[in-house]
Amino acid sequence: MKIKVGFGFDVHQLKEDHPFMLGGVQVAHHSGAFGHSDADVLVHAICDALLGAANLGDIGHHFPNTDERWRGISSLVLLTECVRLLNDKGWTLGNVDAMLCLEAPKIKPYIPQMKEHIAKAAGLSVDDVSIKATTNETMGFVGRQEGVVAYAVCLIERNQ
Ligand SMILES: Nc1ccn([C@@H]2O[C@H](COP(=O)(O)O)[C@@H](O)[C@H]2O)c(=O)n1
Numbered sequence: 001m002k003i004k005v006g007f008g009f010d011v012h013q014l015k016e017d018h019p020f021m022l023g024g025v026q027v028a029h030h031s032g033a034f035g036h037s038d039a040d041v042l043v044h045a046i047c048d049a050l051l052g053a054a055n056l057g058d059i060g061h062h063f064p065n066t067d068e069r070w071r072g073i074s075s076l077v078l079l080t081e082c083v084r085l086l087n088d089k090g091w092t093l094g095n096v097d098a099m100l101c102l103e104a105p106k107i108k109p110y111i112p113q114m115k116e117h118i119a120k121a122a123g124l125s126v127d128d129v130s131i132k133a134t135t136n137e138t139m140g141f142v143g144r145q146e147g148v149v150a151y152a153v154c155l156i157e158r159n160q
């Protein structure tokens with residue numbers, strides 16, 4: 001059995017009165033992440049971890065922000081497609097561990113639902129999806145609530 005790890009990172013700007021999608025869940029807040037898709041920073045970091053593990057490039061390579069097909073799209077759809085891409089190379093996704101860096105709101109109450117949505121989109125069991133969060137202790141652009149950051153790692157495996 002061969003195993004590989006992947007790492008992903010993403011950042012999105014926060015705008016007032018904008019929907020805030022995180023892990024496929026709409027979070028109640030006065031501002032939300034802005035982007036070409038639904039700007040789900042958490043799912044984007046996970047997509048990049050998956051693509052990185054399988055050496056398949058990055059999310060912008062597969063889903064360019066110049067392509068109208070991806071405008072406003074649910075990032076969970078992109079995640080399912082990333083899993084298909086790595087499955088096509090013979091890889092199976094093992095687990096995902098992700099970290100959100102977000103000053104507000106507290107996302108702890110949303111984590112079980114996020115795990116369910118991500119697990120369903122990625123074909124994983126909920127126990128193989130870990131989501132954690134931290135504030136940036138009021139420092140920098142995250143601390144000023146100008147943006148949100150996410151990091152993710154994953155493991156993939158195949159028979160040689
Ligand atoms: N947006 C966030 C940030 C943090 N949490 C939870 O709060 C705990 C404490 O965070 P600190 O940054 O103050 O250490 C953290 O461990 C998370 O469980 C959260 O839910 N949402």
Ligand SMILES: C[C@@]1(CO)OP(=O)(O)OP(=O)(O)OC[C@H]1O
Pocket residue numbers: 010011034035036037038039040044059060061063064065066070071072
């Ligand atoms: C997902 C895509 C495509 O809609 O758009 P955004 O929502 O702007 O997200 P980003 O993290 O900049 O990366 C890839 C993009 O091509």
